Amino acid sequence: MSAPAGRSQLIDGKLVTADTTFPTHNPATGELLGHAPDGTTANAEAAVAAARRAFDTTDWSTDRDLRVRCLRGLHRALDEHREELRELTIAEVGAPRQLTHGPQLDEPIGIVNFYADLLETYEFAEDLGEIESRGQRHQRWVEKEAAGVVAAILPYNYPNQLALAKIAPALAAGCTVVLKGAPQTPLTTLALGELIAEHTDIPPGVINVLSSSRPEVGELLTTHPDVDVVTFTGATTTGRRIMAAAADSVKRVFLELGGKSAMIVLEDADFVKAGMFAAFTICSHSGQGCALTSRLLVPREHHDRIVQLVAAGMARVNVGDPTDAKTTMGPLISEQQRDKVDGMVRRAVAAGATLVRGGNRIEPGYFYEPTLLANVDPDSEIAQEEVFGPVLAVIPFDDEDDAVRIANNSRYGLSGAVHSADEERAIRLARRIRTGTFSINGGNYFGADVPFGGYKQSGVGRESGRSGFEEFLEEKSFARVVVPLEQA
Incomplete structure (x- = not known):
């Protein structure tokens, strides 16, 4: 070549x-x-x-x-x-x-x-x-x-x-x-x-x-x-x-x-494992993946604890030179894309979301910090529109039915995830989410032999x-x- x-x-x-x-x-x-x-x-x-x-x-x-x-x-x-x-x-x-x-x-x-x-x-x-x-x-x-x-x-x-x-x-x-x-x-x-x-x-x-x-x-x-x-x-x-x-x-x-997929953490889940999984998932390829779970749905009574664990996970993401074998997150594709991501984060904070960490550009290149937003309104722009950046929106829910309602409250239906100690319960919940792919307790559905696509838009x-x-x-x-x- x-x-x-x-x-x-x-x-x-x-x-x-x-x-x-x-x-x-x-x-x-x-x-x-x-x-x-x-x-x-x-x-x-x-x-x-x-x-x-x-x-x-x-x-x-x-x-x-x-x-x-x-x-x-x-x-x-x-x-x-x-x-x-x-x-x-x-x-x-x-x-x-x-x-x-x-x-x-x-x-x-x-x-x-x-x-x-x-x-x-x-x-x-x-x-x-x-x-x-x-x-x-x-x-x-x-x-x-x-x-x-x-x-x-x-x-x-x-x-x-x-x-x-x-x-x-x-x-x-x-x-x-x-x-x-x-x-x-x-x-x-x-x-x-x-x-x-x-x-x-x-x-x-x-x-x-x-x-x-x-x-x-x-x-x-x-x-x-x-x-x-x-x-x-x-x-x-x-x-x-x-x-x-x-x-x-x-x-x-x-x-x-596009996608605006939700990861649901039920009250019986391993919060440490789920929090780490959520943090590293949204940072995969700097969040530039249509099937990434960019909404994290958590029990209201455990919201603050899980947010702390996700923030700790994001702190462990090694952002930097993509040629380095130790790097886990590289740059966004362009300055234009970084401007879009940064604008959405700033509007989310102005609309009432809590900026827990991140929200800053990293120079040189088109890097953006792994960003965590808490107490996000499920109907807000940051919860409804695809960001295509390393930005995770944490949304509290009241019970399992509420979690399903929030997860399905999207024009998209590409992917999703659930974490629970009760696998049968997790599978039952997964069947209620209108998406084309779904991960249960970290399961990887992606492969040459697995159909990939979505519902709705x-x-x-x-x-x-x-x-x-x-x-x-x-x-x-x-x-x-x-x-x-x-x-x-």
């Missing part, structure tokens, strides 16, 4: 530049990291045309063995270039090194093999048996086939994980893809495109990788008549616009959007697992006359 400053887009099997570029910065220092091609609508048109041609005129969608072989090759290439990708991810995303050994890089690489394995054994046809109808006997069956050309649009927070969670099942299903990286982290996504071009046998046009700072490029991908499926991860406001735009051509749309559809694969398949039903009844 080339040096970060010289990255190229991948269109129809060729690495191409653009007439102009845009900068990307190291969020830990604020310094210029490099420049990415500022792709145009013409680039996007070429990428869609290449994906359409590869789908319509080659045997990619029907040759299972070829797809398995290409996925295995992609996995090998990712593994062989793992350390280059690691250093780039740390520099551009601001992800702590230790996080790249988990969900920022190492775990996502395994997604590719998961779908290669699934593809080898997946049954694309189902026999529905025979029926008698209209004087004849009919055999019926269902076949599943690739949905077509996929536009995959990424956010900045987990570019490796989200790219692979989109392209691996799409490719396995037989689709072709146009992948657009986030403008804040273009180099990481372009590196994936270069790796595909230079170190795999994936045919030209099957996957295309774009970078652009221009909103019209994303708009073209979501409205183009030759795009059959749109998969988008990002803000709910953008997701709404994509869904509305896709309606004109009735595209299939997968949306993984947290999205539509599921990513990962078998469900994530089937998002990229269409079903076709068949029937044939076996023999007329009079001949039976």
